[in-house]
Amino acid sequence: xxxxxxxxxxxxxxxxIQTLLAQLIEIQQQGAEIDQSIHDLAxxxxxxxxxxxxxxxLTNSLAVKQTDMAKERTxxxxxxxxxSTKSTELASIRxxxxxxxxxxxxxxxDLAVLRxxxxxSRSDLAEQRNKxxxxxxxxxxxxTSMAGxxxxxxxxxxxxxxxxxxxxxxxxxxxxxxxxxxxxRMFGLSWWSVFDxxxxxxxxxxxxxxxxxxxxxxRLVKDLQYTLMxxxxxTT
Numbered sequence: 001x002x003x004x005x006x007x008x009x010x011x012x013x014x015x016x017i018q019t020l021l022a023q024l025i026e027i028q029q030q031g032a033e034i035d036q037s038i039h040d041l042a043x044x045x046x047x048x049x050x051x052x053x054x055x056x057x058l059t060n061s062l063a064v065k066q067t068d069m070a071k072e073r074t075x076x077x078x079x080x081x082x083x084s085t086k087s088t089e090l091a092s093i094r095x096x097x098x099x100x101x102x103x104x105x106x107x108x109x110d111l112a113v114l115r116x117x118x119x120x121s122r123s124d125l126a127e128q129r130n131k132x133x134x135x136x137x138x139x140x141x142x143x144t145s146m147a148g149x150x151x152x153x154x155x156x157x158x159x160x161x162x163x164x165x166x167x168x169x170x171x172x173x174x175x176x177x178x179x180x181x182x183x184x185r186m187f188g189l190s191w192w193s194v195f196d197x198x199x200x201x202x203x204x205x206x207x208x209x210x211x212x213x214x215x216x217x218x219r220l221v222k223d224l225q226y227t228l229m230x231x232x233x234x235t236t
Contacts, residue, residue: 173207
């Protein structure tokens with residue numbers, strides 16, 4: 001907005017100067033015509049003495065007019081000088097504005113460079129954040145895999161404990177069967193032999209149950225160990 005106002009002031013000043021120059025040229029032309037008239041009057045004065053007074057008055061009036069025109073020309077010159085001074089001041093103002101604009105352009109360039117650096121820093125931080133997020137995701141996957149492996153190991157341990165229980169049951173059944181056989185061989189056939197037979201049959205049933213339970217627990221442990229190995233290979 002300041003530049004447009006400055007441009008309008010310069011344009012109006014130049015137009016005023018052109019108008020003054022045109023008036024000055026017109027005044028100079030009128031002065032030349034007046035000089036020519038004075039020269040003609042001087043010739044006429046030599047020809048006729050009777051008309052000398054009239055010519056003198058006309059010359060005086062023309063001289064007065066010429067003086068007035070000279071004063072007006074002087075005023076025009078002063079006005080031209082004043083306009084030139086104002087034009088110089090406006091040129092100085094324009095120069096100052098140009099310097100300020102150059103300074104603002106430099107500051108804008110510095111801000112643009114700073115913004116670019118900040119954008120690069122933000123991009124680097126975003127890349128680091130993405131890497132950290134990927135690492136965190138990988139850690140979460142590993143933790144989930146380890147949790148699954150831990151659960152599988154806990155299940156394996158449970159089934160192995162069940163297998164140990166089944167082995168204890170087999171061992172107890174074999175112990176009772178040995179006792180039943182020992183009673184039969186020690187006391188022979190009698191009414192107590194019925195108890196020994198039931199004890200032997202119960203021991204065999206207990207042993208059979210223990211063998212079936214141990215076989216099932218061993219199979220489950222083997223399947224879980226295979227699953228655990230598959231999980232480790234998938235994670236790797």
